[in-house]
Structures are given as structure tokens and as C-alpha cells.
Amino acid sequence: MAMAFHFHPLVASRVHFSPLPFAAATGAPSPSSSVAIAAHYHHHGRRRFSAIVATATTTEFNFKAYMEERAVAVNRALDAAIPAGGLPAALHDAMRYALLAGGKRVRPALCLAACAVVGGPESWAMPAAAAVEMVHTMSLVHDDLPCMDDDDLRRGKPTCHVVYGEPIAVLAGDALLSLSFHHMASVGSYPPAVDPEKHPARVVRAIGELARCIGSEGLVAGQVVDLEMTGTSQTVPLELLEYIHLHKTAALLEASVVIGAIIGGGTDEQIEALRKYARSIGLLFQVVDDILDVTKSSEELGKTAGKDLASDKTTYPKLLGLAKSREFAEKLVSDATEQLACFDEEKAAPLLHLANYIAHRQN
Amino acid sequence: MAMSFHFHPLAASRVHFSPLPFAAAAGAPSPSSSVAIAAHHQHGRRRFSAIVATAAAASAATTEFDFKAYMGERAVAVNRALDAAVPAGEPPAALHDAMRYALLAGGKRVRPALCLAACAVVGGPEPWAMPAAAAVEMVHTMSLVHDDLPCMDDDDLRRGKPTCHVVYGEPIAVLAGDALLSLSFHHMASVGSYPPDVDPEKHPARVVRAIGELARCIGSEGLVAGQVVDLEMTGTSETVPLERLEYIHLHKTAALLEASVVIGAIIGGGTDEQIERLRKYARSIGLLFQVVDDILDVTKSSEELGKTAGKDLASDKTTYPKLLGLEKSREFAEELLSDAVEQLACFDKEKAAPLLHLANYIAHRQN
Numbered sequence: 001m002a003m004a005f006h007f008h009p010l011v012a013s014r015v016h017f018s019p020l021p022f023a024a025a026t027g028a029p030s031p032s033s034s035v036a037i038a039a040h041y042h043h044h045g046r047r048r049f050s051a052i053v054a055t056a057t058t059t060e061f062n063f064k065a066y067m068e069e070r071a072v073a074v075n076r077a078l079d080a081a082i083p084a085g086g087l088p089a090a091l092h093d094a095m096r097y098a099l100l101a102g103g104k105r106v107r108p109a110l111c112l113a114a115c116a117v118v119g120g121p122e123s124w125a126m127p128a129a130a131a132v133e134m135v136h137t138m139s140l141v142h143d144d145l146p147c148m149d150d151d152d153l154r155r156g157k158p159t160c161h162v163v164y165g166e167p168i169a170v171l172a173g174d175a176l177l178s179l180s181f182h183h184m185a186s187v188g189s190y191p192p193a194v195d196p197e198k199h200p201a202r203v204v205r206a207i208g209e210l211a212r213c214i215g216s217e218g219l220v221a222g223q224v225v226d227l228e229m230t231g232t233s234q235t236v237p238l239e240l241l242e243y244i245h246l247h248k249t250a251a252l253l254e255a256s257v258v259i260g261a262i263i264g265g266g267t268d269e270q271i272e273a274l275r276k277y278a279r280s281i282g283l284l285f286q287v288v289d290d291i292l293d294v295t296k297s298s299e300e301l302g303k304t305a306g307k308d309l310a311s312d313k314t315t316y317p318k319l320l321g322l323a324k325s326r327e328f329a330e331k332l333v334s335d336a337t338e339q340l341a342c343f344d345e346e347k348a349a350p351l352l353h354l355a356n357y358i359a360h361r362q363n
Numbered sequence: 364m365a366m367s368f369h370f371h372p373l374a375a376s377r378v379h380f381s382p383l384p385f386a387a388a389a390g391a392p393s394p395s396s397s398v399a400i401a402a403h404h405q406h407g408r409r410r411f412s413a414i415v416a417t418a419a420a421a422s423a424a425t426t427e428f429d430f431k432a433y434m435g436e437r438a439v440a441v442n443r444a445l446d447a448a449v450p451a452g453e454p455p456a457a458l459h460d461a462m463r464y465a466l467l468a469g470g471k472r473v474r475p476a477l478c479l480a481a482c483a484v485v486g487g488p489e490p491w492a493m494p495a496a497a498a499v500e501m502v503h504t505m506s507l508v509h510d511d512l513p514c515m516d517d518d519d520l521r522r523g524k525p526t527c528h529v530v531y532g533e534p535i536a537v538l539a540g541d542a543l544l545s546l547s548f549h550h551m552a553s554v555g556s557y558p559p560d561v562d563p564e565k566h567p568a569r570v571v572r573a574i575g576e577l578a579r580c581i582g583s584e585g586l587v588a589g590q591v592v593d594l595e596m597t598g599t600s601e602t603v604p605l606e607r608l609e610y611i612h613l614h615k616t617a618a619l620l621e622a623s624v625v626i627g628a629i630i631g632g633g634t635d636e637q638i639e640r641l642r643k644y645a646r647s648i649g650l651l652f653q654v655v656d657d658i659l660d661v662t663k664s665s666e667e668l669g670k671t672a673g674k675d676l677a678s679d680k681t682t683y684p685k686l687l688g689l690e691k692s693r694e695f696a697e698e699l700l701s702d703a704v705e706q707l708a709c710f711d712k713e714k715a716a717p718l719l720h721l722a723n724y725i726a727h728r729q730n
Contacts, residue, residue, distance in 0.1 A: 088588050208573075
């Protein structure tokens with residue numbers, strides 16, 4: 001039977017999973033220390049969002065440099081994955097235009113960091129890191145189409161269908177999706193040092209995980225439900241809002257982390273802890289997005305004004321209030337951080353900082 | 364390095380590949396006989412039905428094989444696998460309904476049949492290839508759903524039924540196509556899709572290779588590339604040159620037929636030599652499919668073919684009969700069939716019977 005997978009709205013964000021005792025993690029690398037989590041005992045009604053900064057305990061780690069280095073490496077891999085000048089030119093140009101339009105490369109960074117935290121060399125996960133960015137780009141290209149979100153701008157640039165036309169944008173999205181699997185499945189994508197006996201089964205598992213998180217159990221499902229609510233005037237209930245966000249955003253973030261851990265040779269226990277981490281930060285991403293929407297103007301966020309999807313009309317601040325939304329965000333960071341407790345502190349630093357970055361970003 | 368792949372227009376159809384000497388095919392199953400290919404003296408007024416003589420000679424050796432029953436059984440098995448692969452009744456309902464509507468709309472299941480037959484011809488059990496057979500049909504369906512969109516072919520009917528975007532709307536059709544494409548890879552990559560008797564040591568690497576092959580044949584080196592070039596020629600009034608027409612057909616149609624056969628052979632444990640021979644077979648029948656399509660378009664009314672009238676893609680305006688003439692097109696079809704049959708010469712005759720009959724079926728179909 002195919003791996004059964006059910007999204008339980010709220011479970012990733014509300015149920016508090018205790019980390020496994022160390023003894024249960026057979027084969028896990030020995031942690032030299034655990035990440036300290038500062039406890040806050042005194043509660044007061046006017047806690048500010050910035051209080052969440054207290055969880056950052058690894059100040060010697062240069063997160064900004066880390067992200068820039070990873071973005072450069074990922075951009076190089078993406079540039080190499082699609083030939084410039086290949087035929088048909090319009091298709092390859094459109095794919096490159098969409099894929100190389102910049103971006104923070106958060107999903108690839110998560111993938112590489114997850115590979116490293118389980119003890120694998122980052123280069124093993126680079127094809128998977130490129131693949132998740134291709135998938136992310138595909139979803140943006142199709143989401144921007146006139147029959148869907150109908151966006152003309154993204155990151156301040158004209159969208160793919162505006163530049164190349166709707167037909168090429170549909171097909172470029174299809175080609176990027178196929179390329180993500182081709183790239184991950186190609187033996188030549190990987191460095192020679194991968195474990196030749198274990199690597200094929202890991203790649204198969206990673207491909208299955210990525211495919212599942214894209215389709216009718218993942219990203220596409222979230223977009224469908226989001227569109228379905230567009231025509232109605234009713235407020236989306238909290239459970240449905242979380243369904244949309246868990247599928248539309250969190251699923252691919254989860255895939256990024258999980259496939260990095262699989263390719264890196266992580267144990268099942270490590271992979272599941274990282275899956276929980278990823279779901280928490282995936283939901284965190286959207287909660288913070290909603291908080292920023294309330295507290296910042298649309299010009300600062302660089303988005304097209306007047307969007308009308310269900311997940312834009314209904315937000316956490318609208319359903320929970322701003323204070324409760326901030327508390328929820330803080331809880332999600334705490335949940336995510338807790339899942340990293342069983343890993344080596346130094347190796348876990350990038351993931352810890354990524355969680356903090358998602359929580360504290362300004363756009 | 365990723366497997367380098369270059370479509371050479373004309374190579375699959377014009378270059379005559381000699382079969383490898385038997386000794387070179389190390390590990391190949393011992394053929395009990397080769398398929399006889401009757402030679403025909405050339406004469407200027409050969410009729411298309413003359414190709415039947417080749418088919419009759421080639422298929423005479425296997426008259427006990429019931430092709431109609433074979434295809435009926437395979438279609439039933441494939442439909443059962445497809446029905447099981449897409450949940451009915453799970454949210455989001457509109458998405459799953461659209462996927463099922465498109466995927467379970469009937470069809471001859473030729474690509475899945477090719478996949479299963481290729482697995483069998485190299486000695487693998489057909490159940491090993493069933494997930495791949497389902498996957499190629501999902502991909503085929505995805506390409507039809509996206510091709511039918513208003514911004515592309517803008518078709519309202521397919522096989523006499525309203526197309527996916529007509530029933531469910533454009534947004535759901537775009538997303539259903541994406542979901543079917545994802546599902547094809549998910550289904551092939553899932554351990555639980557396969558029967559327990561697959562070789563546990565060799566199976567993972569075979570699956571990876573098959574997934575790479577399928578993905579390559581879909582994307583900017585395959586199916587999508589063909590569709591893009593077809594669209595690019597739509598606005599022009601110029602006739603498409605032969606090389607370009609073959610590029611379109613090799614990518615838009617032949618690439619997925621090739622993937623169907625090749626991944627069946629990979630999963631079945633075929634040797635590299637067997638796989639390459641079957642690749643050549645698949646390219647020949649892939650192009651044959653389109654040449655026959657064009658011949659039928661000239662000789663039959665659009666009602667009989669069940670297609671929407673008035674299509675205006677490049678590959679609909681320019682055809683082999685228009686470029687080569689009807690007679691030369693028929694000769695070309697016969698040559699392609701002969702090339703395909705020749706690639707099967709080194710396989711066990713009984714095991715190769717389905718592929719032989721599939722080639723004949725493609726050559727002689729009436730719609």
C-alpha cells in the first residue's frame with residue numbers, strides 16, 4: 001500500500017509532540033548538546049512579538065552569510081539544469097525566466113540544512129534542493145495565470161504569462177514539474193560519493209515524497225480549496241484556513257525538509273521529527289504573512305494589491321485577533337525548535353535560524 | 364552526467380539499424396525463432412492495403428494469438444489500476460472528480476499495453492510494470508487536459524464527451540493536469556504500488572531509471588517541446604517543412620510511446636541492448652502512428668474520426684500526404700512498420716507477439 005498520508009488540520013500546530021528519548025533513536029548521530037529553549041514563566045498581557053527573539057541562542061552562526069552562500073549555490077545548480085539556447089527557445093527561455101527570477105531560495109536552503117543535520121554532505125541534496133525550487137516555481141507560474149490568481153507582477157517583475165503568453169506559461173509549468181523529477185532521478189545529478197547501495201532506494205522514497213506533496217494530497221489540493229472559496233462571501237472557518245495553508249505552503253516546505261533528510265541518510269525517527277518541524281514552520285510562514293498584512297502596507301510587501309482568494313480574505317488576525325495570532329506564531333516557533341532538540345546543536349543551527357527568520361521576516 | 368538524449372529528426376524513420384549479432388546480446392533470452400519478414404517487389408501502383416501482406420506474413424507465425432482479447436484484458440486491468448489510484452470521495456472533491464473524469468473516460472490504453480508488453484518481452488512479469496503502465500496513461504491524460512484548454516487547442520469535445528475544462532472550469536483543469544502529472548510519479552515511486560515479488564536489490568535502481576526516462580520524455584526534451592513547436596507554427600501561414608513536422612510528431616506523440624515501452628523494459632529487468640532495441644521499435648511506431656493519422660485524415664471524414672472539426676495547429680495544416688503525396692506516405696508507413704518489426708527479431712517469438720500485433724494495429728487502425 002502506498003504510504004498513507006492524512007493532513008490533520010491543527011495537529012501540526014496544536015498537539016505537542018514530545019521528542020523521543022535519545023535511546024530510542026537507534027543509529028542517530030550522538031548529539032553533543034541540545035538546543036537551549038529559554039522558558040518564559042511570567043505571562044503578561046502586553047508581550048511584544050519581538051520577545052520571540054529570546055529563543056536564538058547561537059549568535060556565532062552567521063545566518064545571513066549562510067543564506068547567501070546557499071542561494072548562490074542553488075542558483076548555479078538551477079542555471080546549469082536548464083540549457084540556455086536549447087530548443088525550443090521560447091520554452092527554455094520561459095522556464096529560465098521564471099526559475100532564475102531571484103528569490104530567497106528558502107525551500108532549497110531547508111532541504112540542504114535537513115541533509116546536513118542528519119549527517120549527510122549537503123552536495124548529496126543539491127539535486128533535491130533544485131527540484132523543490134522548480135516545483136515552487138511551477139506552482140507560481142500556474143497560480144499567476146489569468147484563470148487562477150490572474151497576477152501581472154511577481155517580485156516586481158512581469159509574470160511568466162505576461163511575458164511569454166498563456167500557452168507557453170502552462171507548458172513551462174508542466175516542463176518545470178517534469179524537470180524536477182528528471183533532475184532528481186538522473187544518476188549524473190549526484191556527486192560520486194553517494195552510497196551506491198542505499199542511494200537508489202533513497203531517491204525513490206524522496207521522489208515519492210515530493211510527488212505526494214505536490215498533488216491532490218498537497219499543494220494542488222490547497223490551491224483548489226482556496227479557489228473554491230473565492231466566489232463565496234462567507235468567512236472561511238479556522239480549520240479550513242489551516243487546511244489551505246497546510247497544503248498550499250506547508251506541504252512543499254515539508255517535502256523540502258523531508259527529502260533532504262532522506263537523501264542525507266536520516267533515520268525514520270529523525271525524518272519524522274523534521275517533518276513536524278517543517279509543518280510548524282510552514283504554518284508559521286502563513287500566520288506571519290497574515291500578521292504582516294495587517295501591520296504593513298501592500299507596497300512594502302511587494303504584492304499585487306486587491307487579491308481575492310479565500311486565504312486572502314480570511315486571515316488569522318481576523319479569526320483570532322492580532323494578539324492571539326502573535327501568540328500562535330510564538331507557539332509554532334517553539335514547537336519547531338523543540339523538534340530539533342535531538343540533533344547536534346551546531347548542525348541544527350541553520351534550521352533553528354530558518355525558523356526564526358520565518359518568524360521575524362518583514363516581507 | 365544525465366543521460367544525454369537527442370532527437371534526430373529522420374533518424375528513427377530513415378536510418379536502417381542492423382540488428383546486433385546474437386552473440387553481442389549477452390544475457391538476452393535465447394530466441395526460439397525470428398519473425399519472418401516477407402520481401403516485396405517494388406511496383407509503381409502499390410496500394411496501402413499492400414502493407415497487409417507484410418502484416419499477414421509477419422503475423423501468420425502467431426495466428427493463435429488473440430490480439431483483440433489481449434487488448435481487452437489489458438484495458439480492463441489498467442482501468443482497474445487507474446480507478447484504484449485516484450481516490451473517489453476524498454476532498455477536494457472537485458479535483459478528484461476532474462482527475463477521474465479525465466482519466467477514466469475510456470480509451471484504448473495503447474500506451475499502457477505497450478508498457479506491459481515490453482516488460483513481458485524481456486522476461487519480466489507484467490504486474491511489475493502495472494504502476495508504470497498506469498503512470499504513462501496519467502501523463503497522456505494530463506497532456507490532453509492541458510492541450511484542450513482555451514489558450515491552447517481550445518477543444519470542447521474529446522471522444523464525444525465534453526472536455527475537462529468545459530465540465531469543471533479552466534482553473535480546475537489546469538490543476539487536475541498538474542495533479543495527474545504528480546500522481547504519475549508518486550504512483551511509480553511508491554513501494555506499495557508494486558507486487559511483493561519484485562527483486563528487492565535491483566528494483567529501486569530500476570524505478571529511478573524509469574522515472575528519469577518518463578520525466579525526460581514529458582518535458583522540454585519531449586512531449587512539452589513538441590506542443591510548444593506546434594503552437595509556435597500556428598500563427599504562420601507557411602507550410603511546415605518535413606524536418607519540423609517530424610520534430611513535432613517525434614516529441615508530441617512518439618516520445619511518450621517510447622517512454623511507455625522503455626520503462627516497461629527497464630522495470631522488467633531488460634538488458635541495455637534489449638532496451639535500446641525496444642526504444643527504436645517505439646520510435647518507429649510512434650512516428651507510424653502520426654503518419655497513419657495523416658493518411659486517415661485525407662481518406663476519411665472528420666465525423667468518422669470523432670475529432671473536433673476545424674483544428675488549426677501546425678501539425679493539422681501540414682501533413683505527410685501534403686508534403687510527400689498519399690502514395691509516398693503509404694510507402695513511408697510501410698517502411699516504419701518494417702523497421703519496428705525488425706527490432707523484435709531477437710526476442711522470443713511468443714513473447715514478442717503482443718508488440719508485433721500492436722505495431723500492426725497502429726498501422727492498420729481506422730480511427
